[in-house]
Amino acid sequence: MKSNQHTTFIQKNYQKQKPFSSFLPGIAGKKGIPLWSFYVNRGQVITSFGRRDKNGAILEFFPANAAYMYTKTIGFRTFIRVDGIIYEFFKEDGLNQTLYVERDSVSISEVNEAIQVKVTVKYFTLPNEKIGALVRKVTFENLSLSKKHIEVLDGLTQILPSGIDYGGFKAISNLLQSWMDVDFNPGYAFYKLRASTGDSAEVSEVTDGNFYISKLENETVKIIADTKLVFDTDTSFSKPYGFMYHGYDAFKDKPQVVVNQVPCAFSLFACELDKVVTLNTLVGYTSDKNLLDEYVEKLNTSYLMSKDKENNELHRELTSAIDTETAEPLFDAYLKQCYLDNLLRGGEPFPIETKSGVASYHLFSRKHGDLERDYNFFVIEPEYYSQGNGNFRDVLQNRRSDTLFHSFVKDHNLWHFASLISADGYNPLSIEGIQFEYQGKVVYKGLDGFIEKPFTPGSIYKKLIDLGYDDEQAENTMKVILKESTPNIKASFGEGYWNDHFTYIYDLIEGYLDIYPETEQALLFEKKVYRFFDNHTDVLPRSEKTVLTKDGKVRQYGALAHHHGHSDWLLIQNKPVEVTLASKLLTLVLNKYGLLDPAGIGLSYDANKPGWNDAMNGLPGLFGSGVSEMFELKRLNQYVLNAFKQHPANHIEVLTPLVDLIRAYESLQGEGHQLWDQRTTALETYREALKQPLSLSWIDTKAAVRVLERIQADLEVAERRAHEIDPVYPTYLTYEAVRYEPILDNGQPKIGNYKLPLVKVLEFKMNPIPAFLEAPARYLKQTKDVAQARALYQTIKGTELYDAKMKFYQTSVSLDAYSNEIGRIRAFTKGWLERESNFLHMTYKYLLGLLKAGLYDEFYNEMDTNMVCFMDPEVYGRSPLENSSFIATSTNPDPKKHGQGFVSRLSGSTAEMLSMYKEMFIGKHPFTVVDNQLVLSFKPVLNKRFFKEGKVSFKFFNTKVTYINPLGLNTYDKAARITDIEVIDAFGSHWIKGDQLTQLASNVRSGGIDQINVYINREEAK
Structure with missing residues (x-):
């Protein structure tokens, strides 16, 4: 093999x-x-x-x-x-x-x-x-x-x-x-x-x-x-x-x-x-x-x-977008396979000129259904310009790096997914691609009636071919029609509200601003194109979902109520509401802050579904909350707070109920259960107001900054409290009702939609779930404390989160002490599916966290036993170029399965791998603005093992970039410095001293540079 x-x-x-x-x-x-x-x-x-x-x-x-x-x-x-x-x-x-x-x-x-x-x-x-x-x-x-x-x-x-x-x-x-x-x-x-x-x-x-x-x-x-x-x-x-x-x-x-x-x-x-x-x-x-x-x-x-x-x-x-040449040819091939599998779930962006500007139409995508994921009903549309279906979290994550490889994508994905966030902070599950609506006045023979309804490029192209157009005529006519059309996002509620879905929105912002940093103000405050998706589903207040079970336990069941609606979008006077991204992000942050749990540490799973780990499906019933989501809210809130401070003169138009929510948050006082009750009541009041006829109101950024600063302070406290519970940070907290009273209706216990008596909780007791890898992984990517990150890494290596036999990581420590009530994860075999296995997506999130936290030596030390391309195929059991969903750990009772990969390929692990590639080969924030000028800086963090005869090459847009490292240093060593850059374009060779490109930076982004040679310690090597 x-x-x-x-x-x-x-x-x-x-x-x-x-x-x-x-x-x-x-x-x-x-x-x-x-x-x-x-x-x-x-x-x-x-x-x-x-x-x-x-x-x-x-x-x-x-x-x-x-x-x-x-x-x-x-x-x-x-x-x-x-x-x-x-x-x-x-x-x-x-x-x-x-x-x-x-x-x-x-x-x-x-x-x-x-x-x-x-x-x-x-x-x-x-x-x-x-x-x-x-x-x-x-x-x-x-x-x-x-x-x-x-x-x-x-x-x-x-x-x-x-x-x-x-x-x-x-x-x-x-x-x-x-x-x-x-x-x-x-x-x-x-x-x-x-x-x-x-x-x-x-x-x-x-x-x-x-x-x-x-x-x-x-x-x-x-x-x-x-x-x-x-x-x-x-x-x-x-x-x-x-x-x-x-x-x-x-x-x-x-x-x-x-x-x-x-x-x-x-x-x-x-x-x-x-x-x-x-x-x-x-x-x-x-x-x-x-x-x-x-x-x-x-x-x-x-x-x-x-x-x-x-x-x-x-x-x-x-796959040529990720052409890479290192001393590790298996790794180079693995990157290409990851890129291919990533686009199979997220789609390959294809630019289409529309009446609204250039839209990215994602080709070749599919939901991750396969022989081992027999529960998923995948779709591969059998049409020209084919696009498939997917889930919100999956598609969003697998499009995370689109702008890094295709600069024309710009903020399209951000517009797409941020628009799907509802006014209550949740979003639809099922992503059904984009259709187009013709806005032109020209009547095409044979197409009248057809283009009066939403269509796809593939359907219009086939229709034209069927009408007798040849290939060139059909393609050109299709382009003309699309140029007079607007894109229409298609999605549906699906199966529920997962509370981690919002956490990936900031990844799209960060990825876009890494390439287009000079457009931040316009991105946030000037483009009023973001709508609010309407799922026609309400998250019920506590008084309608806190129930007393037949065996005397207080639980949170039946949290959602569905109702009918005639539009996919939130309307004001029968027109879809449209706001700026700043307004949308503020709405999202305030909604998620309202979910802080009774201890003020994690974000509550209040809508029937958990977070990233689907198999912890019992957590919402146990008043569970996620520390991982708290870390992500802290990261998002910090960005929004900084952006609002940077642009203080801007006014923001928001849904009027949001103004009342801000006032309610500003007046919060007390602590413990009282504070939680006030905060949750404020959120429930806001949600109730969304059901009434709506309007828009203006606020200035100073008012927003005040509440965002309070939120950030509370989240800093939440982080400290989480660390006090467990030095590796708990991922999940559950809460037990120790005092409660019945809710009465005419003197009798009120029965809710779940057909159980409703109660009001007066006091909770917190019960943390044993350690999972997720919270540490999410902590690492947002911390700036390298020493704390290193201490966390070393602590984790000494816990059951590290499989010492296989030398890789697993989703959690033993769950034996818990009942099946935490979710189906407990019923799974140990070391299988999400239970105590090496779930590759989460392991790769953790590896990416090491890179983002600046733990470069630690990252490279883990690579050989944690990246599948370096695993033994005899043990892994399949091509080491292809990711699995999970790898059986040594906790599994069948020794023959230890180290074997299961469930093929289409996984969020490919998105994490592309992000690791970016950190390794390009570095953080390649494009920045310095003194109102666009600057390109290469900041690779490459281990010397990757240099072949002192060189590593990769593709950055249309440019072949080669790092020349004659002294054989790790590029992240203190001694390693980029001293010279040679730029080769149609006009010849240009030499730049130092480690930055200024006048030529935009040329690289637009694909106008053929080759760049970046020299590390060039003078010292002579």
Whole structure:
């Protein structure tokens, strides 16, 4: 098992190795139709693929544990008859089997020594075509010196017709066989239903379908769709008895019965194998059967070779933004894979000129659903310019570094996600991308009616193609229409309100100002474009969600109430409210400050959901709060406070109830339960006011500064109190009601929406949860006390948060002392999922925290055992270029799983890795404003191990930057200094003394500089 510097992960005898699952990227280019495709290291690896979502499966979707069993049976199979004997390649007991994982494809090979034949199979998705298809190239190579006559049956044991939904097939697959049919056409088979399957009065014809096209080199082959013809009475599909009993000539002429069974899709051919022949197959979906004749005509080895190259180039171009060259080629390749996987969840920004300016339309994104995350219903839109769905936290985090790699993004992501924050500080969960609304006056023939409704670039482009426009005409017309359109954010409530979601907004602000610092005032105070999303969901006051359970416990249940509304946005006089970012941030800070818990330490989980760790789902019921969110509020509040002080003359227009909330906060007094009650009452009063007809009022920054200073002082106290509870900072606090009284209704206990009696708590007792890694990770990224950060790091190394055997970190110390009431985390196996595992996203947050806190030696000391690219693939169990969601720790009761990664790739860990890359290679705040002039400063924190012959190179926008370090120093050593910078552009070479660029800084940002050489201690090295 190995991974080389060319990004190929090679696993020999792969079916004997630890099982793992992964997927092809599902990127078909801007003008292609994507398919999703999952694979495992069993059988012929492809375990499921299809269009859009699980309801569009072409090969049935199975969760990972089932996929490991069924792939070798109902997936792709290869049977070869030589000298009257049939051999099946890629059986589990086969030898000389090798798996090759590339960034854009997956391949397998097997050498059969008995017959001296090698079979190689390569899979990738078809790029930039009008149909979505999985490409399967099977190469048969004769290793002997003489020709061989071979008879081959190669293809899918089962293929589903289109129109079969995921749940339906799982439940009534026997019944659904009654609708299934196959149309045979020259060169392909078309798999469809005869009619709609719903039990309704309206029955419709089905015209779309899945297809199977196959050729041997340039010649069409016989396609077998009759599963019983192949396997006869063997319903286990173990042996192809039908093929075994009959010779090739007799078998190929047998009539096929393709009804009342799930069909198959096999290519049948015979040939004299001299050296090499290739079987080329496309399996996919189309709504227009007439397109398939075109692909039958063009399909041949040369065509697929060109598509293979095009697919590879597409992925190379996408990842070129993070081209890096160090002395660690595995690390360089890992950065590219992280970049790719990051954009698969967050999307690749694509600039679109609109009536509102340049919008970033994020292509190729998808929700992180896979074989091991079988609970998530992913979507990959099968259209041109494809974008998928996602969750607020996930998409936001994975777009965190967009402006670092694509300067044109500017503040688009900030506008997108800050607009989704509601007036109560919460936000929708489900992010459904962006649509466009046409505002122009030109009427386009054939488009009237179509562009009167919101549309996507892909839908308008396809409509134009369908109207007869050629590619260039369609693209140009699409651009003209979009230029007269405005972007419209689409989102929905989803499943609830997680209290950590707001904590990522400041990351977008910081990332934007790192590149465009000179625009801060305009960003905050001048652009009145931020709306308030309306989830049509209220967070209930304490009097309606504090209940007495049947076993006499006081809990917080049923915190939300849903109501109907006709707009996604908060309205004033039937128009969406629009304010500045400063107003939006002030609203957010004041809402979150109101959530400080009874001890004034953490932010309460008052809306049915916890924070980042979803598996702590019991915390809201236990009046739980998060110290992590407190740290993040402190960081955000400090920024807003500093910005308001810097711009004191500005007035801010806010929702009128916010003015009353500020006054209420200013009048807070007392301490303990009394103070908490006043603060919470103020927040509840504000929330109630939001339900009434609204207006806007003006305040000046001085009034805002006063309340922000009070908040900051309270949060400083909260931080100190948290440290007093536990030197590594508690992540979660829970509260037990020790005194309470019933809430009465006409003398009787009042029953709430949760169907339990309501009570009022008079006194709480705090119960901290044992240490988690999250609070320390969040503390580190906002502290400026290096000594305190180092002490925290050293303390953590001595706790159960550090897995001494595996030398990496885990989510928490033992939770054995707690009941299942804290959440499903307690019911999980130790060292598994979120429970005491190395949850890679959180471990990477912690590593990033070390960097941000200035603990550079500590960071590099942890790298080899905490970054997956440096882990042993034999232990990790999959490509060390690909992140897992979690890695089993030594607390897990199965020693064989210790150090093994589970749940593939799409994770927030990639966002953290890109942030670490920025800190390592560029440094904090690359662009600043000094004396009203834009300045670019490189401040790398690179360990000397990364320098290859004294050089490290990376890409910064369009510029290749090379650090030249002849003395071999760590760039963060006191002795290391940037002494000279050489800038190379179209006009030649320019030398600058010192470590800053001034006149040329904006040229770098706009992509006008070809190369920069940065010299470290140049004079001393001479």
